[in-house]
Amino acid sequence: MTSADPWLNLAVSLRLGRLALDLAFDPSAPAVALVGPSGSGKSTVLRIIAGLERRARGTVRCRGEVWQDERGMQVPVWSRRLGWIPQEALLFPHLDVRQNLTYGAPSTDGLTTVADLLEIGPLLDRRPRHLSGGERQRVSVGRALLSNPRLLLLDEPFAAMDRPLRQSVGLRLREYCAPRGIPYLLVSHDERDVEALADEVWGIQSGSVVPLGR
Amino acid sequence: MPSIDPWSAVRLSLVAGAWATVLGTPVALALGWLLARTRFPGKAIVSTLTLVPLVLPPVVTGVLLLRLFGTKGPLGAPLEALGVRVPFSMAGVVLAATVMALPLYVLSVRAALTAVDPRYEEVSWTLGHGPCATFRRITLPLALPGLAAGAVLAFARALGEFGATAVLAGNIEGRTRTAPMAIYTLLEVPGREGAIGWLVGATLALALLTLVAYELLLHWQARRLEAHDLR
Numbered sequence: 001m002t003s004a005d006p007w008l009n010l011a012v013s014l015r016l017g018r019l020a021l022d023l024a025f026d027p028s029a030p031a032v033a034l035v036g037p038s039g040s041g042k043s044t045v046l047r048i049i050a051g052l053e054r055r056a057r058g059t060v061r062c063r064g065e066v067w068q069d070e071r072g073m074q075v076p077v078w079s080r081r082l083g084w085i086p087q088e089a090l091l092f093p094h095l096d097v098r099q100n101l102t103y104g105a106p107s108t109d110g111l112t113t114v115a116d117l118l119e120i121g122p123l124l125d126r127r128p129r130h131l132s133g134g135e136r137q138r139v140s141v142g143r144a145l146l147s148n149p150r151l152l153l154l155d156e157p158f159a160a161m162d163r164p165l166r167q168s169v170g171l172r173l174r175e176y177c178a179p180r181g182i183p184y185l186l187v188s189h190d191e192r193d194v195e196a197l198a199d200e201v202w203g204i205q206s207g208s209v210v211p212l213g214r
Numbered sequence: 215m216p217s218i219d220p221w222s223a224v225r226l227s228l229v230a231g232a233w234a235t236v237l238g239t240p241v242a243l244a245l246g247w248l249l250a251r252t253r254f255p256g257k258a259i260v261s262t263l264t265l266v267p268l269v270l271p272p273v274v275t276g277v278l279l280l281r282l283f284g285t286k287g288p289l290g291a292p293l294e295a296l297g298v299r300v301p302f303s304m305a306g307v308v309l310a311a312t313v314m315a316l317p318l319y320v321l322s323v324r325a326a327l328t329a330v331d332p333r334y335e336e337v338s339w340t341l342g343h344g345p346c347a348t349f350r351r352i353t354l355p356l357a358l359p360g361l362a363a364g365a366v367l368a369f370a371r372a373l374g375e376f377g378a379t380a381v382l383a384g385n386i387e388g389r390t391r392t393a394p395m396a397i398y399t400l401l402e403v404p405g406r407e408g409a410i411g412w413l414v415g416a417t418l419a420l421a422l423l424t425l426v427a428y429e430l431l432l433h434w435q436a437r438r439l440e441a442h443d444l445r
Contacts, residue, residue, distance in 0.1 A: 052336050077339040084340040090333050094355050094438060103351075104341025129440055147341045 012058030025209040030183040033198030040204040042187040046153045051077040083144025087156040089136040091128035098124040104147030114142045133160030152184035223396035234311035234372035246323025268317040272377025306383030311372035319368035326360025359435035370424035
């Protein structure tokens with residue numbers, strides 16, 4: 001993948017009540033942010049890419065693989081190898097942090113690296129209900145990284161962290177993904193997060209995705 | 215004077231209740247999952263049909279079961295050919311208890327599965343686990359206390375089954391006379407107040423035990439699904 005090749009090609013339309021999306025979206029930088037007002041459909045775009053929103057019609061291609069085509073073929077979510085980091089973290093409440101982190105991991109080799117990177121090593125034996133909001137979000141990021149994803153979809157992943165922590169985690173995330181060639185798409189309301197983490201910014205306006213540049 | 219063994223009646227009730235719970239589990243799981251997690255045409259009809267035994271008079275349910283599973287019924291005849299006789303047998307006691315307990319079991323399973331946020335399943339899918347693995351590793355453990363509460367409720371309902379059992383299985387000492395049947399029969403026998411008191415006490419104790427277990431399991435379910443992770 002070079003910086004000129006789009007790693008994602010999205011050409012889909014979706015009608016959900018008052019939400020009408022007609023998307024043509026082909027980012028090429030490995031670190032991309034998607035911004036827009038609340039309710040504009042940013043999270044829905046991530047769900048379409050993940051294959052969680054199956055009512056969208058059109059094509060989705062990611063890193064050379066067709067995940068959805070116009071005839072209605074859809075690669076199942078579990079075969080797409082993506083790391084989805086939802087805003088609410090959604091750690092499995094019956095598993096401890098270690099079990100959450102390794103839930104989708106092909107091996108446990110990277111556990112220490114990721115735990116150190118996100119400074120969650122001391123939390124490994126705790127249950128999610130004993131973690132703060134920021135700790136849960138870091139574990140959620142770690143869980144996605146350890147699943148060996150082909151791309152990351154980040155939906156306001158730092159919302160529960162204070163400013164110094166979100167900057168630190170954001171930069172470490174970037175440092176982790178860049179050498180491994182893992183592109184990511186970040187949905188955020190926070191201008192400073194977008195500035196620090198994205199090389200390419202797109203916005204949703206009136207149901208369409210438009211490039212906003214750097 | 216009919217010979218009535220209270221111990222035998224309680225034992226029969228416990229065995230029938232256990233079998234009704236075991237046999238009802240796969241059906242309740244399948245129906246509860248369908249109703250909680252899927253959309254399909256006719257879902258409202260399926261949902262309503264599962265509640266029929268709850269609203270029909272039990273005697274009527276018994277009559278319908280007898281028509282279906284009688285020795286010449288559409289289901290009873292083939293079973294008879296296989297050597298399984300349902301009317302006036304322990305199989306009839308178990309079948310009546312299963313059918314009468316099923317609506318509560320399905321409702322409980324549906325509620326337990328609905329209480330599990332489906333987004334946990336979505337996260338599991340994105341981490342490479344398909345629907346079966348996700349059900350086994352995420353949905354089932356999270357819903358387990360609620361599912362167990364449903365099983366306990368079904369067991370309790372099966373223990374108390376009377377009307378449909380009376381019609382389908384009769385009231386045969388040592389074979390189909392369950393605890394409620396024995397109490398009913400003893401009421402017509404003078405001088406057996408002691409046995410009635412013993413049976414009523416045993417039935418009450420079992421009912422209270424199951425209700426305590428039910429409450430504890432629901433409490434466990436609520437704790438397990440605490441909303442801490444959704445802030």
